Amino acid sequence: xxxxxxxxxxxxxxxxxxxxxxxxxxxxxxxxxxxxxxxxxxxxxxxxxxxxxxxxxxxxxxxxxxxxxxxxxxxxxxxxxxxxxxxxxxxxxxxxxxxxxxxxxxxxxx
Numbered sequence: 001x002x003x004x005x006x007x008x009x010x011x012x013x014x015x016x017x018x019x020x021x022x023x024x025x026x027x028x029x030x031x032x033x034x035x036x037x038x039x040x041x042x043x044x045x046x047x048x049x050x051x052x053x054x055x056x057x058x059x060x061x062x063x064x065x066x067x068x069x070x071x072x073x074x075x076x077x078x079x080x081x082x083x084x085x086x087x088x089x090x091x092x093x094x095x096x097x098x099x100x101x102x103x104x105x106x107x108x109x110x
Contacts, residue, residue, distance in 0.1 A: 034083055037062035037070070046070070046085070055085035066098040080104070 035046040035054060045057035061073040069080040069088060079091030080099075095107035 034065055035070075037064065044072070055081070063098060066100065067102065069099055071096055071098055071104075078106075 035048055037044050038047045038053075038057070040053075040057040043057035044059040044062035045053055046055035046062065048054050059072040059074050060076070063071040065083065069082060072079055072081055072087075072091065074091040077091035078093040078096035079087055080089040080096070082088050093106045093108055095105075097105040
C-alpha cells in the first residue's frame with residue numbers, strides 16, 4: 001500500500017513541476033507583467049520572469065501589479081506595494097480593488 005501512495009505522490013509532484021514550467025513560460029512571454037505573485041507556504045511574495053524571488057513572502061494575499069502598484073493583504077487589511085516591495089499605501093482598508101486609470105476602489109469600516 002505504501003508503494004502505491006509513493007507512486008501517486010511522485011505523479012503529483014511531476015504534474016506540479018510541469019504546471020510551474022507552463023506558468024513560468026507564459027509569464028516570461030508577457031512584457032506587461034513585471035513580477036508575479038507566488039505563494040510559498042501560507043504567505044505570498046513575488047517572483048521575476050526567471051522565477052527568482054524578489055519580494056519575500058510576507059503577505060496574507062497578493063495580486064498582480066496594475067499601474068505600478070500591487071494590492072496586498074496584511075493583518076487582515078488591504079494596501080499597496082511598489083515593484084521594490086515597499087508599502088506605498090499602508091494596509092488600512094477593509095477592501096481594495098486594483099488601480100485603473102489612477103484610481104482604486106476601497107472600503108473602510110463596516
